[in-house]
Amino acid sequence: MQYIAIGSINVEVVKKNIKNMHLAVYPPNGRVRLAAPVDVNDETIKLYTISKLAWIKRQQRKFEQQDRQSERKYIQRESHYFLGKRYLLKVAEKNARPLVQVKNKTYLEIQVRPGATTEQKHHFINEWYRTQLKTMLPALIDKWERKMGVAVEEWGVKQMKTKWGTCNTDKQKIWLNLELAKKPIHCIEYILVHEMVHLLERKHNDVFQAYMDKYLPNWRTLKDELNKLPVSHIDWEY
Numbered sequence: 001m002q003y004i005a006i007g008s009i010n011v012e013v014v015k016k017n018i019k020n021m022h023l024a025v026y027p028p029n030g031r032v033r034l035a036a037p038v039d040v041n042d043e044t045i046k047l048y049t050i051s052k053l054a055w056i057k058r059q060q061r062k063f064e065q066q067d068r069q070s071e072r073k074y075i076q077r078e079s080h081y082f083l084g085k086r087y088l089l090k091v092a093e094k095n096a097r098p099l100v101q102v103k104n105k106t107y108l109e110i111q112v113r114p115g116a117t118t119e120q121k122h123h124f125i126n127e128w129y130r131t132q133l134k135t136m137l138p139a140l141i142d143k144w145e146r147k148m149g150v151a152v153e154e155w156g157v158k159q160m161k162t163k164w165g166t167c168n169t170d171k172q173k174i175w176l177n178l179e180l181a182k183k184p185i186h187c188i189e190y191i192l193v194h195e196m197v198h199l200l201e202r203k204h205n206d207v208f209q210a211y212m213d214k215y216l217p218n219w220r221t222l223k224d225e226l227n228k229l230p231v232s233h234i235d236w237e238y
């Protein structure tokens, strides 16, 4: 790995067998990465990056703002997302089993025992998200197994810091990030298809992209959508 510094910005440069340069800024910290063709020299890379400086800074500012919105306090009328839709949090205290439910298409109501901590509320909502994902995933997996002619032997949902999903091709096991419960269903499906394509091709190469184009022709749009607001503390490599 090579780095070049342009002012205060450190650019990670990766030489690859590609035709064009590809610049990317990643949340949450605004890490800058440039993929460049193998035969391009440092001077060209520098000039190219300089020409994109305004864009890089714009992206970094965007991630800073998104990041500030991601710490949840679990207070009344706070925004919480489920399947891409925004809900207002309603916190009710009751001496009964904790409960989370969507009400009137507007509220995400969480019923907790009096004195429940932020941590506990966070835990209850997360477990609710997990249940929701686990309820909807079997039908989606089944649908794509048929379309793609692959078999997912095992799958699960867990909190991951840096990935939307992973695929263990040997065990044919897929993990999906719990955070996906906050995203629109077509974004969840996109990640699922991405991980399932790994059962056909391990690497992110041309063959992989061809499968994505075949099964989900608009996957690039979905990928972009997944990176828009709201993001959590997640770097979206997958």
Ligand SMILES: [Zn+2]
Pocket: 194, 195, 198, 204, 238
């Ligand atoms: Zn992948």
